[in-house]
Amino acid sequence: MNKSKTGILILLSGILLLPVCSNQVSADDQAKTGTSTGSKVELVISRWAGPHADDQAAVLKQFENETGIRVRMDAIDYFQLRQKQTLNLSGKTGAYDLVWAQEVWLPEYVSAGYLLPLDDFVKDVSLSGKDFDLPDFNPNLIKINTINGKLYALPTFVQTPLMVYNKELLKKAGLQPPKTWEETLAVAKALHDKGKGIALPAKQGLAAVDIWIAMARSNNGNYFNQEGKLQLVTEPNIETVQFWKDLVTVAMKGSTNWHFDEVNKALQFAEAPIGLSISGLCGALEDEQQSKVAGKLGYAALPYKIRPFGTLSFWSWGVAADSRHPKEAYRLAAWLTSKSIEKQMSLKDGQIAARQSLYSDPELVAKAPWLPGVAEALQNADTQPLHKNAPKLMDAMAAALSAVAVNGEDPKEQLEQVQKTLAADFE
Amino acid sequence: MKHPKNLDFKKWLVNLLKIIALALFLLWTIGPILLVILTSLKNQKDIFTVPPTFIFRLTLDNYSRALVAGDFARYFVNSAFVALVSSLLSVGLGTFCAYALVSLRVRFASLIAQLFLLGKLVPAITMLLPLFALLNMVGLLGTFVGPILAHTAINLPFVIWLIMGFIRDLPEDLEAAALVDGCTAMQAFWKIVVPLVLPGLAASMILSAQFSWNELVFALQLTNLDTYTLPVGISKFVGSISVDWGKSSAAATLTMVPMIIIGCFIQKYIAKGTTGGAVKG
């Protein structure tokens, strides 16, 4: 009786120690890879999971063959990514060598000291490679990645919202692909009367805000005035919110809870004759394996008032400050963003790189029919604000746009509310 | 005078209603799950049809893609390990604790019990950051210690309160009788208390295990590539702007299967009867 009691307790304590022992094993492994003398260098990169990650993982094998450096990709759920990166970078755990970060995260990362400046690495040809050609990168993006005069990340993977329309369905309804606000509203209304409408990502969230700001800027509106202070309650802005409100009334049923994903699905399965989707998803639309509408779609910039304007979002590779192999990590980043590798990825995945020479590459355009649409959208494009309080503004705008769409709130009032609440944050 | 025919009719009606209720609840319960399984067997093109189709070309493509691309074998082993250890710890430590708080005179028993409940109220984000920092300090980040510790801590309060409730329901005479017969406190625990609260133990075990099996945040943030679990694998198929419905449904179905098997097994213990007859009156 006493024996069985002690027996169980010993078993329980044994179980408690097991994880610690397994840690020892992995710690030994880590110790081995920690030193780059003699034994193989191993890099860990942090990014989000998905088909793009899978394609990139396949491409990485070439890097290993060329350089002998092993790369492990830690691709996780997008919604947990920033949290995990932040926790590890701030805790200096050394878990990651390269991190894939969105442009809006960079100011935060840089000010917190998570990333290493890359200028010295860039100049080192042994790391960058002969064909690196820094000027070939989209200068706008390089500028955004240059903070306090230093370059902190190499841009790649560009995303922009697009207007996508089904040429067949529009023709059947006797409609022309719209360009301006008025045209879009008219087309959407005609379709709505027939039971469909325009597919919008009107769920309370950032998709709507990304689209809204592009349209506002196409109307010469914006968040801030010349001095950089928050100025939301302007005629152009109010008109844009009103337009959004009107557009939602002729949107497809369900749009008010749709994100880009659902809009894309609606297009993909020939439910939506027209919709506002995002460039990263266009690959699925043209994939005959998955899509009912491959080859039937047209792509253009978002509806505009005065001139086309796009919202830009892009991901970049940054070298973690606590990386044990910063030089090798940079080498990998330069390799991944080199012209040849970016072209490979674009051919495989349909991604849009930050390399200007690739925008007009005939091979790519043939493979990705949305590229001209993207080029049109990117003619005039800007990111969301990179101010440290910008996220608050984004969330507030998302709530305001949703309130207008779902509750029929007044555009001017909503903008005034956000202005009042947040003006102090942008002094 | 009761009319046998009326009584029979009433019985029949009640039985019919029972069957309808059970059937409806069954439909409600497994409906969505069937949807997941169906989706995992569909080709991409068939998944988003309007209206939803039930007749389509079957494919095992999603399963092979999920298994191959997804490092699934490793995730499975990791999940099994974490779930097993954390549920054993929760139920083991929790039952010991519950027994002590109820049957042994402890000075601050009520305070301690409420301490556990307070622990349960702590939201996940509050737990995550300090836990991360703590594990980082002692170099245990990326091991199984993180998720096991977190899962055990989250399950303990519930196990303790539940088992406490069960133990208190036992007639006091039982233990008194055992002690009179010369058992020590621990012997009374093993021979009398445990067998009698078996349904409670079984319920705690399965609930703790399934919580750990499906938990995502701690299992993702406190681990690394080598120690990821199945939910982490599933979450990989759910992208920021696009969800791979086929693969994620296949991954989810695969994840469900072991738990279903274990669940069936444990049901036996939950339904098992009890004190009947041990004590009269």
Place this chain on the structure above:
Amino acid sequence: MIRRPYLAMFLILPAVTVVIFAMLIPLGYGLVMSLFDYKIGSETSATFVFLKNYVRFLQDPLAIKSLVITLAFTGLALSLELLLGVGMAVLLRSIPERWARILGAFYSMPLLVSPIIVGLIWRYMYDPTFGVVYYVLSWFGLDSVFGGLEKPGWALFSVAIADVWETTPFVLIVASAGLANIPKELYEAARIDGANALYSLMRITLPLLKKVLLVVIIIRGTDAFRVFDIIYALTGGGPGNSTLSLSIYAFQKGFDQYEMGYAMTISIMTMAALVVVFAPLMKKSYGRSL
């Protein structure tokens, strides 16, 4: 009641240690950090603002709104779960054991599905264009009435239904275990004395289940109050912030908007609300025996 202080200590200590490390120290940390204004990762540059965050919470209309939403959600979800869970558990007891076991196994299946997938599948089901819910409702002509996840009041309701689907098995399993402890002889004696089913239910089953039910209410109630995953997956807090629960608001503030101090404050206030609502129940549950 046996007196064995050392044994008791030995038995209690491990559990207490785990909870102290994994939950109570973080709680203390959260309390302390809620007095600061800082961003995650930049703790060293935190500014001490004392109770300013708390004052801000009380004056923040969105915070109050999220409190109300959380209370509404908890009330709705909890009552439905209890009704269904206990009801079905009682029903299962009254049918032959073999069937009860099989059905019981099926009824506990929602618990086995990963919360990520639960979110996804319900989002899919609620979709007006592609989903099964609207499709079925259209057979009865109710599809234009149902607001699904689109309209403010309806959204919270729909999310609650999805949550009830996910959590009822928990109640069912615990209630079944509790029912298993009620000796069948009691029912037989009652039946011999001429009692009908309803009488047995009200006079025997429910009173004896009280303790178990109390634990379930406390556990599930506190869980529902802190709900996050299902809301995040289905609506993200919208539409029009109508499903913005306290935990979602805290997450937004802490991880989206870099205001970790305020996020901690929201978490502490959530706990305070929980204590206020559930403490009486907790006292009752513990005080019940001695």
